[in-house]
Amino acid sequence: MDTLKTTFNSHANTLQKQQSSDLNNGVVNSYNEWDLLEEVIVGRLEKSIHPRQHIVLLGGIPQKFYNLLFWIGGNKVSHKWGIEPAQKELDEFIHILEAEGVKVRRPDIIDHTKKYATPNWSSPGMCSACPRDCFIVIGNEIIEAPMSWRSRYYEHHAYYSLFKEYSAQGAKWTSAPKPPLLDTLYDKNYKVPKDGEAMRYVINESEIVFDAADFVRCGRDIFVTKSNVTNQAGIDWLQNHLGNEYRIHIIETHSKQPMHIDTTFMPLAPGKVMINPKYIDVKKLPAILKSWDILIAPEPVIVNRGFFNETAALCSMWLSMNVLMLDEERVICERTQEPTIRALKDWGFKPIVCDFLQFNPFGGAFHCATLDVRRRGTLQSYF
Numbered sequence: 001m002d003t004l005k006t007t008f009n010s011h012a013n014t015l016q017k018q019q020s021s022d023l024n025n026g027v028v029n030s031y032n033e034w035d036l037l038e039e040v041i042v043g044r045l046e047k048s049i050h051p052r053q054h055i056v057l058l059g060g061i062p063q064k065f066y067n068l069l070f071w072i073g074g075n076k077v078s079h080k081w082g083i084e085p086a087q088k089e090l091d092e093f094i095h096i097l098e099a100e101g102v103k104v105r106r107p108d109i110i111d112h113t114k115k116y117a118t119p120n121w122s123s124p125g126m127c128s129a130c131p132r133d134c135f136i137v138i139g140n141e142i143i144e145a146p147m148s149w150r151s152r153y154y155e156h157h158a159y160y161s162l163f164k165e166y167s168a169q170g171a172k173w174t175s176a177p178k179p180p181l182l183d184t185l186y187d188k189n190y191k192v193p194k195d196g197e198a199m200r201y202v203i204n205e206s207e208i209v210f211d212a213a214d215f216v217r218c219g220r221d222i223f224v225t226k227s228n229v230t231n232q233a234g235i236d237w238l239q240n241h242l243g244n245e246y247r248i249h250i251i252e253t254h255s256k257q258p259m260h261i262d263t264t265f266m267p268l269a270p271g272k273v274m275i276n277p278k279y280i281d282v283k284k285l286p287a288i289l290k291s292w293d294i295l296i297a298p299e300p301v302i303v304n305r306g307f308f309n310e311t312a313a314l315c316s317m318w319l320s321m322n323v324l325m326l327d328e329e330r331v332i333c334e335r336t337q338e339p340t341i342r343a344l345k346d347w348g349f350k351p352i353v354c355d356f357l358q359f360n361p362f363g364g365a366f367h368c369a370t371l372d373v374r375r376r377g378t379l380q381s382y383f
Contacts, residue, residue, distance in 0.1 A: 026140050026170070026171075026374065027140075027166050027169040027170060027171050027373075027374065028137060028139075028140045028141070028142060028166050028171035028172075028373055028374060029139065029140055029374045029375065029376075029377075030137045030138075030139070030217075030372040030373065030374060030375040030377075031138070031139055031217060031219050031375070031377055031378065031379050031380070032217050032218055032219050032267070032375070032377065032380075032382075033216055033217060033218070033266075033267045033268070033325055033372075034267065034268060034269045034270070034325040034327065034328050034375075035327070035328075035375035035376055035377030036326070036327045036375060036376040036377070037102050037324075037325070037326045037327065037372060037374075037375050038101075038102065038103060038373075038374045038375065038376055039102065039103040039104075039105065039372075039373040039374040040097065040102055040103070040104060040105070040370050040371065040372055040373055041104075041105045041106070041107065041131050041159070041162065041370065041371040041373055042090070042093070042094055042097070042104055042105070042106060042131075042369060042370055043090075043107065043127075043128050043129040043130050043131050043362075043369050043370070044106060044107055044109060044127075044128045044129065044158070045077075045083050045086055045087050045090060045127065045128075045129055045359075045362060046083070046109045046128075047076075047109060047110065047111045047112050047113065047127075048076070048077045048082075048083060048112060048126070048127035048128075048129065048362065049074060049075060049076050049077060049112045049113050049124060049125065049126060049127070050069060050072045050073050050074065050075055050076075050077060050126075051069065051073060051074075051126045051149065051151040052069065052073035052074045052123055052124060052151060053066065053069035053070050053073045054123075054149070054150060054151070054186075055186050055187070055188055055190055055202060056148055056149055056150075056186055056202050056203065056228070056229075057069065057149065058190060058191075058192065058202060058257075059190065059192075059201065059202035059203070059227075059228025059229065059257055059258075059259060060227075060228050060229065060257055060258075060259030060260075061257075063192065074113075074124050076113060077127075077362075082358075082361070085358040086358040086359045086361075086362060088358070089354070089355045089356050089357070089358050089359050090359055090369070092354055092355060093332070093354050093356065093359075093366065093369070096332065096352060096354055097326075097332075100326055100330065100352070102326065105162055105373065107128050107131065107158035107159045107162060108157075108158050108159075108160070108161055108162075109128075109158070110125070110128065110157055110158045111125075112124060112125030112126055112127055112128075113125070116153070116154055118153075118180065118181075120180060120181075120182055120183075121150060121181065121183075123150040123151050123153065124151065125151055125152070125153075125154065125155060126149070126151040126152055126155065127155075127362055127363070128155060128158040129359070129362035129363050129364070129368075129369060130213070130362070130363045130364045130368040130369055131159065131369075131370065131371035132212060132213045132262070132364070132367060132368045132369070132370060132371055133145070133147070133152070133211050133212060133213045133260070133363070133364075133368065134147065134152070134155055134156055134159070134211075134212060134371075135156070135159070135212050135371055136212035136215055136217075137371065137372055137373065138217065138222075138242065138246070139379060140170070140171050140172055141171070141172035141173075141174055142163055142166065142171060142172065142173050142174070143174050143175075143176065143212070143238070143241070144156050144173075144174065144175040144176060145176060145210055145211055145212040146175075146176040146177060146178060146179045146207075146208055146209050146210060146234065146237075147209065147210075147211055147229065148179070148181065148185065148203055148207075148209040148211070148229045149229070150181050153181065156175075166373070174241070176208065176210075176234075176237060176238075176241075177208055177237070179207040179208060179209050180207065181207070181209075182206075182207070184204075184206055185203055185204060185206050185207050185209070186202060186203060186204075187200070187201070187202050187203070187204070190202040192256055192257055193256050194256075195256075199256075201226075201227070201228050201231070202228045203228060203229070203231055204231070205231050205232060205233050207231075207233065208231075208233045208234050208237045209229065209230065209231055209233070209234050210229065210230040210231070210234030210235065210237075210238065211227070211229040211230055211259070211260060213260040213261065213262060213364075213367075213368060214226075214227050214229065214230040214259075214260055214261050215238070215248075215261065216261055216262065216265065216266065216267055217267075218267050218382050218383075219379060219380040219381055219382050220245065220246055220247060220379065220380070220381045220382075221246070221247050221248075221249060221288065221381070221382065221383055222238075222242075222246055222247070222248045222249070223248075223249050223250075223251050223261065223265060223267075223286075224248055224249070224250055224251065224261065225250070225251050225252075225253050225258055225260075225261045225264060225265070226250060226258070227253075227258035227259050227260070227261075228257060228258060228259050229259050229260075235248060235250070245379075249286045249288065250286075251264065251265045251280070251285070251286070252280075252281070252284050253279045253280065254278070254279050254280070254281070255278075255279045255316075258279075259316075260316075260364075260368070262321065262322050262364075262367045262368065263276060263316040263318040263319060263321050263322055264276045264279045264280060264318070264321075265280065266297075266321050266322075266323065266367070268295070268323075268325060268331065268347075268349065269325070269328040269329075269349075270328070270382050271291070271292050271293055271382065272292065272293045272295060272347065273289065273292055273293070273294060273295065274295045274296075274297050274321055275294055275295065275296060275297060276297055276318050276321060277296050277297065278318070279318075282294055288383045289383075291383065292383075293347075295343070295347055297318070297320065297321050297340065297343070298320070298339035298340055298342075298343050299339065300317055300318055300319070300320035300321075300337060300339075300340070301320070301336050301337050301338065301339065302317060303336050303357055319334070319360055319364065319365040320333070320334060320337040320339075320340045321340070322364055322365035322366060322367045322368055323340075323344075323365075323366055323367060324366035324367050324370055326352075329348070329349055329350045330349075330350050330352060331344055331349050331350065331351055331352065332351075332352045332353075332354055332366045333351050333352070333353060333354075333366070334353070334354070334355070334356050334357065334365060334366075335353040335354060335355050335356075336355075336357065341353065354366070356369075
């Protein structure tokens with residue numbers, strides 16, 4: 001009996017040490033949006049261009065900007081008026097992350113002006129500003145998304161050397177099936193639905209496509225919005241890939257141009273999620289969330305930035321919600337969004353403010369501009 005007890009204790013100690021080792025030393029490890037952030041990838045702005053006009057873009061950007069792309073699509077973003085002020089804010093953001101103890105990694109610089117082609121179409125690129133759109137990290141696995149914008153088809157090349165490094169250290173690195181992005185995927189007659197009209201999408205189910213930024217992670221439970229870049233086929237592929245260990249739940253949105261969940265539904269900590277009151281009917285949230293605190297996001301402050309305010313934003317005006325959790329309390333948010341900052345404090349969080357308005361036209365804010373590589377935590381169920 002003593003021998004059996006000694007053997008059992010030895011196995012238990014070995015397992016505990018192994019779990020501790022996995023927790024502390026796994027080069028890639030992230031299961032949710034709030035565990036202590038230890039390492040993160042921050043996107044780049046160098047050699048960015050305006051995306052070439054294509055009907056799929058109208059599913060997620062303002063009509064004015066879509067029209068403007070007829071003239072400027074494929075051209076470099078102005079260094080003086082676009083990249084330089086945004087880079088200044090990005091440098092501030094990186095400084096804050098490093099000051100808070102987070103290791104920051106960067107993708108390679110690639111030239112997005114270079115045109116590439118498949119047997120069916122050709123396109124230039126766009127930028128490498130928002131890695132969250134392109135990849136999702138589940139545990140120790142990096143999953144590359146099969147994106148529906150042709151201008152982003154090879155954006156993942158900027159991250160190849162980083163992911164090769166992580167792979168050599170034991171991380172899993174997976175790519176979803178590469179979609180052909182044929183003309184038949186898109187509704188060439190698409191128009192944004194008006195109030196009172198039935199919801200319609202610019203993409204159909206003929207190919208497997210999704211943007212990783214349409215998903216947010218809460219341990220074993222993952223939430224997604226079906227959108228103009230993520231179809232049901234894409235959601236089903238990810239569920240099948242992850243298996244029964246994870247459950248994917250669809251969040252219904254009232255947005256007329258749904259694209260990326262992190263301006264609609266943003267988990268902040270165990271039992272706390274911030275929602276967009278314009279896009280979400282609380283009564284229609286998945287029943288699994290009934291035990292959670294549903295935090296209603298304040299109206300965003302719309303800062304008058306002339307051209308960038310009215311025309312050139314590549315994303316929602318609700319970027320006030322696009323925050324980055326450093327742990328269950330510290331949260332990085334936009335300096336001008338005072339109502340959101342006050343609400344976060346009232347909800348028990350510790351906001352860290354940073355200027356990021358000039359970065360927004362490149363496709364997002366703090367959550368979009370980053371990809372968690374390692375958070376100190378383990379796989380858990382929070383429901």
